[in-house]
Amino acid sequence: MKQKGFNFSWLLQMAWRDSRKNRSRLVLFISSIVLGIAALVAIYSLGDNLRQNIDEQAATLIGADLALTGNKAVEGPVKQWVDSLGIARSEERSFASMILFPKNGGNRLAQIKAIQGAFPYYGTFETTPIEAGQSFRNKREALVDENLMLQYQVQVGDSIKVGEVTFAIAGALQKAPGQTGLSSTVAPTVYIPLSFLEQTGLLQKGSRITYKYYIHFAPGTDTEVLVKKLEPRIENADLDYKTIQGQKEETGKSFRDLTRFLTLVGFVALLLGCIGVASAIHIYIREKLNSIAILRCLGVNAAQAFFIYLIQIIGIGIIGSILGAILGVTIQQFLPIIIKDFLPLSLTTDISWLSIIQGLSIGVLISILFSLPPLLSIRNVSPLHVLRSSGFDVKPERDPVTWFLYGLIVLFVFGFLFLQTKTWGEAAIFTAGIIAAFGILYLTAWVLMSLTRRFFPESWSYLWRQGLANLFRPNNQTAILIVSIGLGTALISTMLFTQNTLLTRINLSTSGNQPNLVLFDIQTGQKEAVLSLAKAQNIPVNQRVAIVNMRLEALNGKRANDIKKDTSDKQSARIFSREYRVTFQDSLTKSEKIVAGKWIGTYKNDGSLIPISMEDAYAERNKIALGDTLTFNVQGTMMSTQVASLREVNWSQVQTNFLVVFPTGVLEEAPQFHVMLTHVPDAATSAKFQQAVVSQFPNISIIDLGLVLKVLDELFNKIGFVVRFMAGFSILTGLIVLIASVLISKYQRLQESVLLRTLGASRLQIFTITALEYFFLGALAAFTGILLAFAGSWALAVYSFESPFEPKIGPVAILFVLVSSLTVIIGLINSRGILSQPPLEVLRREA
Amino acid sequence: MNTILRLQQVGKTYQTGNRPLTVLKDINFSIEAGSTVSIVGPSGSGKTTLLGLCAGLDRATSGTVELHGIELNGLSEDQLASVRNQYIGFIFQNFQLLPTLTALENVMVPLELRGEKNVKPRALDLLDKVGLSERIHHYPTQLSGGEQQRVSLARAFSNRPQILFADEPTGNLDAETSDKVVKLLFELNKEAGTTLVVVTHDLELAAKTQRTIRVKGGNIISDSIQ
Incomplete structure (x- = not known):
């Protein structure tokens, strides 16, 4: 009994005919994936454009063919060698220092960059006026970060004091090579000519200066080959280097991470949409049971019936993906505005066809994959359904093929993540993470729903009970809605909670008599004067610490070169290239605890090795153990030391902490500078004191925790915007699933509503029931999300930030009200047909 | 005479x-x-259950059902579907037209399923015979009950079935419309020479058939020829 041919064109025709009255509904189902696809297409396109932009603009990110970086000035033969490189060279020295605007006394810590030469060789300083980028170099003029100028209300032509020198502001700096909007928020830059650096008096010992040499090679030079040859000499000179190619790879890598993160968030929105599609299709197929049974009666076999609906799904999958791609390309045009502060380059928004094709393929594939489990039930529809429909139900979960499909879906998720992460382990962890996240959300939703059912408020009025009971109606989509809306709420709430935790932590650390102002780079000769200045202004000095800079010469008798040569030695040579800022003290501070060895506070000067204490984590990272001997070069004097103890340091306290601590009796006479921690009661006192310090001692830098707080707040707002934008995809997807589910169950709702109206319910009563149902739904979803965010943020606060968790309920409460009201509004808008028509009209139409 | 159905x-x-x-x-x-x-x-x-078994819509728990020489018990669901398409026509109490298809398309489906080409003229001819040539592009919801059942008649005869099963064909119609539909059913049946099996509790309709099988409590209690 073989069926004649598998007539594909007839199947297409039937799929077309069958979808006739449901097309708008089908498009609505699939619209759940539109946002996910849009997010992916937008992010893929962003990645594509970024790759291209980095390729084109890498040279302007570094500004030269080669940049050499060190933490001491090159001298002697090394200097001669550096000066012989390329056809042009520029030198830059950068450090943090206070700046002062004499016009209004405004001062703050800034990144000073003293420059000499024609840098940048690629790209330009973007300044207002344009010529300022060049003209400032030979005069006593400075380029000042535009935001800094705005903040302190100074204009071009006003002056800025850096150290002892007052410069005229030549121009407002908008962009310098490699600089992002974010870096100007954290440390606004001021460029001055290198020739004036000496006069500023800021080059004293103790200042942490970064030395950079920008080299411009002759056109046509193969920089990579050349630098490979130069590498040993660069390393011997204790310099780091970066080429355009290196910059390209580094920038590419960090943005790959960014786009990967965004892709994952977009993918989660897509998965949510897909689950929405799957449950919508499940209900669609239930409604189609009779048609399928009729077709089966007329001789359509199981495969044909299955394909009639699969073709419909593929069709709407394609439409949904195309809509998604169009939306994605539109969103892509706005992405540069959202992430411009994180980008050191100008971002183009060219249409990336590859990204569009990727988005379309994923959209079609994923809509088929997620529709298959409900579609499979078509195979089991019996023609007998036309004779009697009672007692018939589709139970896809009993079909072993369905389980196979679930496996395929997990495999798809894993495959997609593998393509993103390129490592099996990470992909597996992410897959497990996504399953766990959905699982936890679903479980929370389920527990909340069960609790509501269990403790159903029987005493409530009928309208409230009916509204609540509607959440458990047959074919409800409550769980998926709670998961999708809840996920978005959870993302935003976590952001709000964490922001609050971090800000509270800094607030706490500056409250009471905790230090909130840190003065550093105080020279020994200035110490007493600064103390008396503080005393005169009634400002208590909480802590005074002397700091001695030194370098490590040898570890257990081995020097940097020995370790570099010995490939079997796992010790990193990096420990030799850093500068150690060391203090000496006779006892431990509150934030220190000995975890191994014995603390020795005083050196007896008996010719034995000097007993030092090292931070335990640093020792562990660098494979340094108790008893190891370290030889330090303290500005020319060699000191042999031995690790006598390992300390655990609580870095979260606002106070000076050190990797290496010497006992007293050794470094007292060494060249040193001092740090003081003070507490100022209010902003006005702080400003007055800072101004006094900066004008008397321009070399002293001040970290004002009030300012740090402000900067952090700004940073959070910028990051928060990106997080909110991405979480928005998830919430919007949830709302679309909501719209779809309201429309899907419209028939059922119509019947109920008609019945209620026939029994005498007023419009207002039905309106109230509907509004309450959506309020409960939105409230449950938002509550689930907030609950999860609460748990997650608590864990983050306690385990990651080691800070007390004191959630601020205000913003989260607003979010709760917002999500709940949005759900109610969307639910009501979509149910208006049910409310506004007389029962008879509805009955007649639905007959 | 050949036996078309044997239980x-x-x-x-x-x-x-x-x-x-x-x-x-x-x-x-x-x-x-x-x-x-x-x-x-x-x-x-048990009469509707019996119809379902005869038409291959359901499987017997015991015994054999043989239709046009084919034993239905041993066939898969898809083979049964093919048997229905080749040899059987249906008329249901609640019409069971596909709601998304026009009258014409509903009549064409069984023929299209068989892979036949140029099926439209036959469907048009049948719709003409049932008096619906003016309403061929209407959807089921745009037709009255009587009209829907007439489309159903046209569809039932479209694939030239060997046997036609009608389950309470007038159950949802008023008396006047019922008469018209029944008249049409018998006329078309006579013209096509199809075997007709009608399940009904309308004795007037039953009297129009050559033979009546009475079922009660799952047993045949009488089998009489008029």
Whole structure:
């Protein structure tokens, strides 16, 4: 009994005919994936454009063919060698220092960059006026970060004091090579000519200066080959280097991470949409049971019936993906505005066809994959359904093929993540993470729903009970809605909670008599004067610490070169290239605890090795153990030391902490500078004191925790915007699933509503029931999300930030009200047909 | 005359919870090709179950059902579908037209399923015969009950079935419309020479067939020829 041919064109025709009255509904189902696809297409396109932009603009990110970086000035033969490189060279020295605007006394810590030469060789300083980028170099003029100028209300032509020198502001700096909007928020830059650096008096010992040499090679030079040859000499000179190619790879890598993160968030929105599609299709197929049974009666076999609906799904999958791609390309045009502060380059928004094709393929594939489990039930529809429909139900979960499909879906998720992460382990962890996240959300939703059912408020009025009971109606989509809306709420709430935790932590650390102002780079000769200045202004000095800079010469008798040569030695040579800022003290501070060895506070000067204490984590990272001997070069004097103890340091306290601590009796006479921690009661006192310090001692830098707080707040707002934008995809997807589910169950709702109206319910009563149902739904979803965010943020606060968790309920409460009201509004808008028509009209139409 | 349908010791038992419910017991009868037969009985007597078994819509728990020489018990669901498409026509009490298809398309479907080409003229001809040539592009919801049942008649005859099963064909229609539909059913049946099996509790309709099988409590209680 073989069926004649598998007539594909007839199947297409039937799929077309069958979808006739449901097309708008089908498009609505699939619209759940539109946002996910849009997010992916937008992010893929962003990645594509970024790759291209980095390729084109890498040279302007570094500004030269080669940049050499060190933490001491090159001298002697090394200097001669550096000066012989390329056809042009520029030198830059950068450090943090206070700046002062004499016009209004405004001062703050800034990144000073003293420059000499024609840098940048690629790209330009973007300044207002344009010529300022060049003209400032030979005069006593400075380029000042535009935001800094705005903040302190100074204009071009006003002056800025850096150290002892007052410069005229030549121009407002908008962009310098490699600089992002974010870096100007954290440390606004001021460029001055290198020739004036000496006069500023800021080059004293103790200042942490970064030395950079920008080299411009002759056109046509193969920089990579050349630098490979130069590498040993660069390393011997204790310099780091970066080429355009290196910059390209580094920038590419960090943005790959960014786009990967965004892709994952977009993918989660897509998965949510897909689950929405799957449950919508499940209900669609239930409604189609009779048609399928009729077709089966007329001789359509199981495969044909299955394909009639699969073709419909593929069709709407394609439409949904195309809509998604169009939306994605539109969103892509706005992405540069959202992430411009994180980008050191100008971002183009060219249409990336590859990204569009990727988005379309994923959209079609994923809509088929997620529709298959409900579609499979078509195979089991019996023609007998036309004779009697009672007692018939589709139970896809009993079909072993369905389980196979679930496996395929997990495999798809894993495959997609593998393509993103390129490592099996990470992909597996992410897959497990996504399953766990959905699982936890679903479980929370389920527990909340069960609790509501269990403790159903029987005493409530009928309208409230009916509204609540509607959440458990047959074919409800409550769980998926709670998961999708809840996920978005959870993302935003976590952001709000964490922001609050971090800000509270800094607030706490500056409250009471905790230090909130840190003065550093105080020279020994200035110490007493600064103390008396503080005393005169009634400002208590909480802590005074002397700091001695030194370098490590040898570890257990081995020097940097020995370790570099010995490939079997796992010790990193990096420990030799850093500068150690060391203090000496006779006892431990509150934030220190000995975890191994014995603390020795005083050196007896008996010719034995000097007993030092090292931070335990640093020792562990660098494979340094108790008893190891370290030889330090303290500005020319060699000191042999031995690790006598390992300390655990609580870095979260606002106070000076050190990797290496010497006992007293050794470094007292060494060249040193001092740090003081003070507490100022209010902003006005702080400003007055800072101004006094900066004008008397321009070399002293001040970290004002009030300012740090402000900067952090700004940073959070910028990051928060990106997080909110991405979480928005998830919430919007949830709302679309909501719209779809309201429309899907419209028939059922119509019947109920008609019945209620026939029994005498007023419009207002039905309106109230509907509004309450959506309020409960939105409230449950938002509550689930907030609950999860609460748990997650608590864990983050306690385990990651080691800070007390004191959630601020205000913003989260607003979010709760917002999500709940949005759900109610969307639910009501979509149910208006049910409310506004007389029962008879509805009955007649639905007959 | 050839036998088109033969039932031997057919029984049907459903499982309701843990208890078996026997709906049909030891049913035996044969129907000759070209004859008209009615199956009558009160509600719950098992007549619709019997129709489902005869038409290959359901499987017997015991015994054999043979249609056009093909034993239905041994066939898969898809093979049964093919048998229905090749040899069987249906008319249902609630019309069972595909709601998304026009009248014309509903009539064309069985023919298209068989892979036949140029099926439109036959469908148009049948719709003309049932008096709906003016309403071919209407959807079922745009037609009255009588009109829907007439489309259903046209569809039932479209694939030139060997046997036509009608389940309470007038159950949802008023008396006047019923008469018209029944008249049309018998006329078309006569013209096509199809075997007609009608399940009904309308004795007037049953009287129009050549033979009546009475079912009660899952048993045949009488089998009479008018």
